[in-house]
Amino acid sequence: MHSVFVTGLLPWIDARRLLGPGEWTFEARTARTELVTHAAADLAARLHNVALGGSPITAEFRPALPRPAVRAARTTDARRRRDTSPGFTRPGVRLDEEGRFSLTPEALALELGRRFSGRLVVDATAGAGGNSIGFARGGCRVVAIEQSAARLADARHNARVYGVEGAIEFLHGDALALAPKRAHEDAILFLDPPWGVDWPRAGLGVADLPLLDAALRAGIDRGYHTLVLKLPPSFRASELDGGRPEAVYGFAPGDTRRVKFLLVTRPALR
Ligand SMILES: C[S@@+](CC[C@H](N)C(=O)[O-])C[C@H]1O[C@@H](n2cnc3c(N)ncnc32)[C@H](O)[C@@H]1O
Numbered sequence: 339m340h341s342v343f344v345t346g347l348l349p350w351i352d353a354r355r356l357l358g359p360g361e362w363t364f365e366a367r368t369a370r371t372e373l374v375t376h377a378a379a380d381l382a383a384r385l386h387n388v389a390l391g392g393s394p395i396t397a398e399f400r401p402a403l404p405r406p407a408v409r410a411a412r413t414t415d416a417r418r419r420r421d422t423s424p425g426f427t428r429p430g431v432r433l434d435e436e437g438r439f440s441l442t443p444e445a446l447a448l449e450l451g452r453r454f455s456g457r458l459v460v461d462a463t464a465g466a467g468g469n470s471i472g473f474a475r476g477g478c479r480v481v482a483i484e485q486s487a488a489r490l491a492d493a494r495h496n497a498r499v500y501g502v503e504g505a506i507e508f509l510h511g512d513a514l515a516l517a518p519k520r521a522h523e524d525a526i527l528f529l530d531p532p533w534g535v536d537w538p539r540a541g542l543g544v545a546d547l548p549l550l551d552a553a554l555r556a557g558i559d560r561g562y563h564t565l566v567l568k569l570p571p572s573f574r575a576s577e578l579d580g581g582r583p584e585a586v587y588g589f590a591p592g593d594t595r596r597v598k599f600l601l602v603t604r605p606a607l608r
Contacts, residue, residue, distance in 0.1 A: 566601060
């Protein structure tokens with residue numbers, strides 16, 4: 339058996355889900371339990387280099403884990419990661435490279451759509467339509483803004499594949515110019531700024547995401563009801579005054595205990 343001591347757990351990350359099985363006791367930002375070697379090594383592999391909400395998660399094991407167990411757990415974890423929550427699941431969708439790597443998993447986008455059912459959602463960075471389609475399928479009216487004409491055409495095509503083209507208005511252009519024109523006191527402004535493939539896993543903030551930085555400086559959400567941001571797991575949520583952060587986990591075997599992204603919701607500027 340190993341005594342396990344985990345630190346860096348922010349109150350809103352759903353630590354039980356992250357940590358997995360075990361008789362955990364929680365205190366402030368720490369958790370403790372006892373685990374057999376293979377379970378402890380699995381946890382060590384999953385938490386390796388993880389930071390959530392800008393807070394690095396560290397795990398200490400007493401006695402220390404045997405190296406072969408750690409190596410085996412890393413190999414298992416790498417294999418498991420291949421089975422992650424899928425993007426679009428219907429055949430016939432179109433995606434360029436950026437559209438593919440930035441696509442929100444279909445089931446998570448749908449869940450978010452259901453949360454805002456009946457509302458008008460302005461998706462300021464529609465990409466190939468992952469979130470816009472999820473919002474429309476969840477019962478929202480949607481305005482999809484995208485600065486890449488090709489990707490917006492993919493989003494329209496993909497919306498047709500999902501039978502929701504009619505629920506989405508597609509606007510080609512710069513969100514900084516177009517989103518303020520669609521402001522309404524009942525509408526949600528959703529922004530999923532480009533993260534890049536190599537976003538800093540150890541922690542990043544507003545200044546690292548140029549579109550988010552520009553949008554916040556410009557007060558892009560003025561006149562909306564709520565601003566909803568989709569951000570990398572390691573994003574320092576404390577930088578967003580008045581924002582309510584939430585960790586969104588995957589649901590496939592490879593990511594059910596992995597935070598896929600943060601959602602930060604805050605009242606829009608008046
Ligand atoms: C992270 S992706 C969005 C992915 C989308 N949420 C999905 O699930 O399919 C960000 C998108 O923002 C677009 N973008 C970047 N700057 C923009 C701007 N100023 N105005 C509108 N779109 C922009 C990029 O072209 C990219 O397609």
